[in-house]
Amino acid sequence: MRLLIRPGVPEVAEAAADLIEERLRSGLRVLGLATGSTPVPTYTELIRRHRAGRVSFSGVRAFLLDEYIGLPDGHPECYREVIRRDFTAHVDFDDDAVRSPDAWSADPDAAAAEYDAEIRAAGGVDLQVLGIGRDGHIGFNEPGTPLDSRTHVTDLADETVVDNSRFFGGVRDSVPTRALTQGVGTIREARSLLLVVTGAAKATVLANALRGEIAPGCPASVVRDHPDAVVICDEAAAAGLDRTPD
Numbered sequence: 001m002r003l004l005i006r007p008g009v010p011e012v013a014e015a016a017a018d019l020i021e022e023r024l025r026s027g028l029r030v031l032g033l034a035t036g037s038t039p040v041p042t043y044t045e046l047i048r049r050h051r052a053g054r055v056s057f058s059g060v061r062a063f064l065l066d067e068y069i070g071l072p073d074g075h076p077e078c079y080r081e082v083i084r085r086d087f088t089a090h091v092d093f094d095d096d097a098v099r100s101p102d103a104w105s106a107d108p109d110a111a112a113a114e115y116d117a118e119i120r121a122a123g124g125v126d127l128q129v130l131g132i133g134r135d136g137h138i139g140f141n142e143p144g145t146p147l148d149s150r151t152h153v154t155d156l157a158d159e160t161v162v163d164n165s166r167f168f169g170g171v172r173d174s175v176p177t178r179a180l181t182q183g184v185g186t187i188r189e190a191r192s193l194l195l196v197v198t199g200a201a202k203a204t205v206l207a208n209a210l211r212g213e214i215a216p217g218c219p220a221s222v223v224r225d226h227p228d229a230v231v232i233c234d235e236a237a238a239a240g241l242d243r244t245p246d
């Protein structure tokens with residue numbers, strides 16, 4: 001695992017976009033996308049580079065990490081709308097090439113298995129972008145999720161519901177409490193992982209993930225035993241780490 005510490009959010013976004021640009025140039029075909037706040041500056045930087053003619057997503061397929069269960073189809077906070085608004089609609093992604101778990105299926109367990117199969121059929125994820133929850137989740141894999149789990153239906157931890165209520169006007173009861181998420185095992189199968197972490201609120205969990213045990217108690221800890229993982233964080237998020245970046 002490589003750890004890159006940058007001064008602030010703009011520099012983190014630039015470093016993350018540099019990595020994605022480099023992988024696009026060397027033939028990346030399947031990109032795994034996270035939603036949430038953290039990757040937005042990276043996506044904005046990629047949009048800027050696309051407009052400048054530097055990067056293209058033509059022919060690239062994207063797989064989202066997760067999707068809420070229970071929102072009406074087309075709700076502005078469902079992740080397939082969020083990613084479109086924040087990123088994919090502003091670059092040359094084919095809309096059909098951006099996939100997400102079918103949270104509207106009458107049979108979400110079957111939809112989960114189909115999503116894993118779809119990722120496999122696409123040849124697997126070349127580079128998976130990840131954020132981290134304050135409780136150590138990646139995707140919506142809350143602490144305790146087995147490290148070999150596949151895409152599945154899950155309940156959100158209370159802390160995650162509270163954190164995500166900022167996207168729902170601060171109304172906790174408006175936040176769905178269930179989701180379909182790629183499993184930790186699914187995420188680990190990506191050929192490369194890029195974990196982006198910013199802000200002082202993530203300092204404790206980042207230290208746990210990078211310095212504690214690799215264990216279900218902190219799903220994000222799996223970045224450490226992945227053969228090609230890069231963690232890019234800002235100084236604020238790095239505050240709990242001993243400082244030995246590569």
Ligand code: F6R
Nearest residue numbers: 034035036037038131132133139
């Ligand atoms: C979103 C996702 C989540 C977020 C995490 C951090 O698709 O999978 O794991 O990455 O909740 O969210 P932010 O970046 O909003 O702090």
